[in-house]
Amino acid sequence: MSSGAICFANRLVIFSNNDYQNFPYSLNDSFDQFDVLRRVHSLEFSSDEAFKSKVSFDETSARPTTLTIVLHADSTLDASGIIQRIRSLAGMSAFIVLWHPEAVESPSLRIQAFINGANMVTCNENHLKDVLGTILAMQGTGQVMQAMQGTGQITCHVCGQQYMTAQDLWYHMPLFHIYHPNFQAQCQICHEHVDNMQVHVHEEHGPSGPCKEVRCGIGAAVVVHRCSDNKFLMVQEFANQGYWLPGGMMDGLQEPLTTCAVRECLEEVGMEVEVKGLLQIQHDMSAGKQGWRLVTFYAQLKEEAKPSEAKTVPDFESAGSCWVSAEELDHVPLRSETLPRKWFPLLSQQPDFVIPPLKIPDHLEHLFRDVTL
Ligand SMILES: [Zn+2]
Ligand SMILES: [Zn+2]
Known part of the structure; x- marks a missing residue:
């Protein structure tokens, strides 16, 4: 480890109301990598002090600490109140995961959990393993990484987490603050005053260098249809903007539009799709x-893709994803109404609707001479 590197004491507390009956056993390896692991088989805190005694530990050294909380709840639990309480007691710099089978499937419960203070809602063991690994690597436990980077000088504007490198901050911002409103600040990496810190860090300070989005004015939106239950895959947008279709701008004019559609689905909802119509x-x-x-394209999941693998790891692209029915659109905030309100009911309620072919209609061809479909 490089001299002066700070090694955090990483704490993990697992709260559960159901004795872990449904917790995948393989997650234990990830849990055991934390310096301090505590399992609490109750969600009842008689007082704030009782809660604090559950998440605070006697520190033998003066090492800075991190706190990760996994709330493992079965469907009998209304998680809203408990997340709100845990967030207010644990502070902004804690990472709070809700493991809840119904919240993963329900677009409104998902949103509610984030508004109440969750950083991640999942029931996917691989996603949770990834995130716990990232948290440990960021905070000095990953010794190889730490030796390479040394200790960072950056403090998070939002939660005050200290000693981060530029790369730590790049992972930290979407993981810990995906629902935080976009904000202006002076960047601690390049010292520029920027209007939107989240976009700035995303585009300028990524692990492989700057990756500014090319804004060429041509984009794709994708209606991803799961025919078995007539649900559609939606992106849970960052900064509490509600849901929208997966989609985005082409990476420059040389990228075919259907490639753009497939790429955006992978980035924003974590699924491989097959584009089947325009x-x-x-x-x-x-x-x-x-x-x-x-x-706007029509797509379905590639045959080998599993619907349950829909993205639940927050990153700069999105807070996650969720399958949504036409009826559920009334109960969730939408970033924009037009396309989902038009296509979800039409595709799910009119079985004789014929999907238009994957072709630019003749009368619009003149608008797309510079683009490959
Ligand atoms: Zn922070
Ligand atoms: Zn900067």
Whole structure:
């Protein structure tokens, strides 16, 4: 380890109301890597002091500490109140995971959990393993990583977490603060004053260097349909913007539009899809303007893709994803109403609707001469 490197004491507390009957056994390896692990078989805290005694430990050294909390609840639990209470007692820098089978499947419970203070809602053991590994690597437990990086000088603007490197901050911001409103600040890495810290860190200080999004004015949106129960895969957007379709801008004009659609699905909802039709084209190409074009595709999961693998690890692309029915659209915030409100009911309630072919309609071809489908 490099000299002066700070090694955190990483604490993990698992609260459960059901004796771990449904906790995948393989997660124990990840849990055991924390310096201090405590399992609490109750969600009842008679007082704030009782809670604090459960999550605080006698520290023999003056090492800085981190706190990760996994709330493992079965479907009998209404998690909202308990998450809110845990967040207010544990502080902003704690990482709180809700492991809850119903919240994973329900778009409104998912959103509610984040609003109440959860950082992640999952029932996917691989996703949780990944995140716990990232947290440990960030905070000085990953000794190889620590030796390479030394100790960072960056303090998080939002929660005050200290001693981070630029790379730590890049992982930390979406994991710990995905629902935090975008904010202005002076960047501690390059010292620039920026209007949107989240976008700035994402685009300028990634592990493999700057990766500024090319804003070429042409994008794809994707209606990903699961026919078995007529649900559609939606992105849970960052900064509490509600749900929307997976989609985004082309990575420059050389990227085919369908490739863009598949890539955005992988990034935003974590699923491999097959594009099967072209539903709609919206555009504004009025003379004298930069103009924009948005193509909405119809897609289904690739055959080998498992619906249960939908993304639950927050990163700069999204807070996660969820399968949503046409009826559920009334009960969740939407980043934009137009496309889901039009296509979800039509595709799920009109079985004789024929998916339009994967082709730019003749009368719009002149708008797409510079683009490969
Ligand atoms: Zn923070
Ligand atoms: Zn910067």
